[in-house]
Amino acid sequence: MHIKRRLFEPVKEKLLHSGKIVLLYGPRQAGKTTLGKEIAKATGLRYLYINADQLRYIDVISSRDLNKLRDLTSGYELLFIDEGQRVPDIGLNLKILHDELPQLKVMVTGSSSFLLSGRVNESLAGRKKVFTLLPLSTGELLQHYNPFELSEQLTDRLIFGSYPEILNLRSTADKLEYLRDVSTSYIFKDILELENIRYPYKINDLLKLLAWQTGAEVSIHELCQKLSLNRETVERYLNLLEQSFIIFKLRAFSRNPRKEISKSVKYYFYDTGIRNVLIDNMNPPDQRNDIGGLWENYLIAERKKYLLFEGIHASQWFWRTYSGTEIDYIEERDGKLFAYEIKYRQKKASAPPSWKENYGHHFESVNSANYTGFLNPKKDPDQ
CATH class of the missing domain: 1.10.10.10 (Winged helix-like DNA-binding domain superfamily/Winged helix DNA-binding domain)
Incomplete structure (x- = not known):
C-alpha cells in the first residue's frame, strides 16, 4: 500500500530550488529510503542512487578528492546517497560537492546518528536543509x-x-x-x-x-x-x-x-x-x-x-x-x-x-x- 508522505512536496521543493543539500533523517524503518526514491524520480532529473552499504562507492564518496567525486557524478543532475551515516567523513565530502559542484543537487538520508555524531552539522553549516521523517501520521x-x-x-x-x-x-x-x-x-x-x-x-x-x-x-x-x-x-x-x-x-x-x-x-x-x-x-x-x-x-x-x-x-x-x-x-x-x-x-x-x-x-x-x-x-x- 502506498501512502503519500506529507514531506514529499516540501522536500522536493527545497531540493529543486534552494541550492542546499537536503538531509532526510529520522528513526530506522520510518520510510526514508522509499520517500527519497519517490522524490528523486519525481524531480525529473537524471539521478545517481548510491546505497552506502555498497563498498564500491564508499572509497569515492569518502575520499575528499574532487576529481573522484566529479568523475562519479559526471552526467548526473542529482546525487542521492542513502544511509549516509555509514560514509566516513561524509560531512566534509558533502561540503566539497556543495562548494565545487554547485550545479549538482544532493539529497542524503540517514539515521539519527548521522547528524548527532557531529560529522555533518559542523561541515555543512549554512549549506543544508534538514527534514525529519517519523512513522506514518x-x-x-x-x-x-x-x-x-x-x-x-x-x-x-x-x-x-x-x-x-x-x-x-x-x-x-x-x-x-x-x-x-x-x-x-x-x-x-x-x-x-x-x-x-x-x-x-x-x-x-x-x-x-x-x-x-x-x-x-x-x-x-x-x-x-x-x-x-x-x-x-x-x-x-x-x-x-x-x-x-x-x-x-x-x-x-x-x-x-x-x-x-x-x-x-x-x-x-x-x-x-x-x-x-x-x-x-x-x-x-x-x-x-x-x-x-x-x-x-x-x-x-x-x-x-x-x-x-x-x-x-x-x-x-x-x-x-x-x-x-x-x-x-x-x-x-x-x-x-x-x-x-x-x-x-x-x-x-x-x-x-x-x-x-x-x-x-x-x-x-x-x-x-x-x-x-x-x-x-x-x-x-x-x-
Whole structure:
C-alpha cells in the first residue's frame, strides 16, 4: 500500500530550488529510503542512487578528492546517497560537492546518528536543509482512508503502531514478529553507533520501565534505583533514546511555582507498537488496564507528528497543581495557551477553574469519537 508522505512536496521543493543539500533523517524503518526514491524520480532529473552499504562507492564518496567525486557524478543532475551515516567523513565530502559542484543537487538520508555524531552539522553549516521523517501520521493516513475507515482501524494503530511496513502485514503474527525485530535490533543501532554503551541491556530495561509508566510522571531517582545505575548514566541513556526518536518527553508547565509543579517530566513513545511489544501486551483496548496511558501516548505522539509535518512551532507541556488538579496536554502557539483533556471514552470535561482563572478558556476534550479533528485539523482541499 502506498501512502503519500506529507514531506514529499516540501522536500522536493527545497531540493529543486534552494541550492542546499537536503538531509532526510529520522528513526530506522520510518520510510526514508522509499520517500527519497519517490522524490528523486519525481524531480525529473537524471539521478545517481548510491546505497552506502555498497563498498564500491564508499572509497569515492569518502575520499575528499574532487576529481573522484566529479568523475562519479559526471552526467548526473542529482546525487542521492542513502544511509549516509555509514560514509566516513561524509560531512566534509558533502561540503566539497556543495562548494565545487554547485550545479549538482544532493539529497542524503540517514539515521539519527548521522547528524548527532557531529560529522555533518559542523561541515555543512549554512549549506543544508534538514527534514525529519517519523512513522506514518494520522493526517497522512487520512489521504488514503476516510475518517470512518480510519476509526475502524483505530485499535490496530493503538496496538501495532504506525510504522509503514505494518500496513503491508495482514496477520497478527507477522505484525508481532516485525515489531519484535524492530524493538530488539533496529532501535538500538543508532545508540550503539553513537556511543560505547557499557550496559546495553540496561537500556532495554529502562525502556520497559518507561513503557509501564506511560502517562505518569517519571522519577529519575526511582529509575536509578531500579536499574542500579547512577543518575548521570540514566540521564545519558534517556537523552540517547530521545535523540534516536524512540521516546520524547513532556515537561510540566508552570508560571506559579508555589501552586504548580514545575520540575516533573513524562515520557512517551513515538510509536505505540514499540511500547506495547516492550511490555508484551498486545491486547485490544477493552482487555487492557493501561488504556488511559496508551491512548494518551498515541494522541500526543500523533499530535507531535502533525506539528512537525505541518511546520507548526509549538511548545508542549502537561499541567498539574500540588493539590492534584491536572490537564493532560498543553500547547503554547503564538503566545497563546491551548489545553486538552485526553480521555479514551466519551466523557464530558471542562477546564479546571484554576486554569481558566490564570491562563484562559481555550479547553478541549479529546476522545476516541472526535480525535481526528485534533490530529488533522487542517483539511486537505481534496477531502
